[in-house]
Amino acid sequence: MVRQREFDKEQALDEAMELFWKKGYEATSISDLTAAMGIQRPSLYAAFGGKEELFEAALRKYLNLHAARIRAKLHTNPSVKEAIRAFFGDLVEEGYRETPSKGCFCINTMVELAPHDEKFEILTREHEMYLAVIFQEAIRKGMKSGELAGSLDAKGLAQTLVVALIGLTVLLKSRPERSFADHSVGMVLSLLH
Template sequence: MARTKEFDPDAALQSALELFWRRGYEATSMADLVEHLGIARASLYATFGSKRELYLKALDRYGEQRGPRIVEELSQPGPALPAVRELVRRFADESADDALRRGCFVTNTAVELGAHDADSARRVEESWNSLETALTSALIRARAQGELAPERDPAALARMLLVLLQGIRVVGRIGSGPARPRDAAAQALTLLD
């Protein structure tokens, strides 16, 4: 007779996500995961596979939790440009908040693993493509509604904003204060005038 799991795999995955997000992949050992989750090593392996597989599942979970919210914000009916501006400002404000200094899990993954882990890089690229597509759609709507000048290229602006937002997350990890991200965001937003 098979034994019943003595833990909630969903809660364990969420807890692993939090630990990886805070510490990174390399700085988190299986021993750290066992201690943090309170789950036996054998149960962890049986449920999630290797540390790398658990990390990728945590990254997928993060995307499921965060990605749709941004897409929803950018696709609300009505004026589109205020939502784009609010997103950029929010990224800048969050990067200056000490409580949020852990950055974005996707951006952290790009920096730590993107150059040498194809599966991580693919997930990062999917996340960035989704954000860029949502920004492009919002900016196309903004141009069609007369909020954005007709000569502005929504796709190019969206790509620039994507790069800016990811850079803001990286700069925020250092904790050098609010001036850099907020000034960068303010300058980028002038391109939407």
Template sequence: MVRPKEFDERIALTAAMQVFWEKGYEATSIGDLTERMKIQRPSLYATFGGKKELFEAALKAYVQLSLTYVENKLRRAPSMKASLLAYFQGIIEGSGGSNPNFGCLCVNTMVELAPHEPSFSLITGEFHARLTELFQRSIEDGIRTGELSNQLNPSSIARVLTLTAIGLSVTMKMKPDPARVKHVAAEILTLLE
């Protein structure tokens, strides 16, 4: 007879995601994970597989949460420009449950692991593509409402915004002088003029 699980997989996965986000993949030990997840090693292996499989599951969960957050951020503002300003300011300030010292788990993975691990590269590539789609849709909406010029190329600008968001996330991990990044979010919006 199979014993029922004595823990909530979703809660355990969220705890694992937090550990990987704080420490990075390489620096995170199985002991770090089991302690934070409040489960035993056999339960971790039986439920999630090894460290790599657990990280993949945590990264996929993070990607979904992150994209949902971005989509909501882009839709809730009174205007398209205001939504982008809030999004980029959020990267600088670490809003949305983020911590600028940790950066973005997906971006960290792009830098640390994706070049060497095809499965991580696939997940981060999907994040990159979906973020670009969200930006493109938002720009197209701005053109449709007349807030933005119809001379803009939504797909080109969306790609630039995605690369800018990734670069800004990496920059914020370096803890730059606040004066250097204070006006960056507003400066990014000049791409839409």
């Protein structure tokens, strides 16, 4: 009955995600996108609607992958303290290895679009709140196991870790001396003691 799509929609969305992640919304043109996605212009509009709809789809995909990746990282190590330490260590490590530093697609969008578009304000806010919940779960787990003091404020601590995560991610884009990031990570982790 119908001709079928010649490209893989998820794969094309992945390419769009990478490009929007790396360059942001305004600096990415439809021509950039079609080139990276390997499709023609009308195919993009037929499959994804338009630039903003495509951006939103790419961001939503990123948010899902991002949250899942963080949750997984926080549960690979039996020690919650070690897991969180490794998480921030890897964050810094990757920030210096990757060039240029794409940072976090969610954070990039909070800065570029959230202030002027309520849809992205909500989307990014809910993601950051969700990340706080993920950290909170890990902290509670450590408190239950006795690894962390039962007197800790799990929620406040988790929210503080998210603030530090955002701050570090943005700071790394300017490639400061390594000790700047390392000292900050150490200080933040000391809140777990």
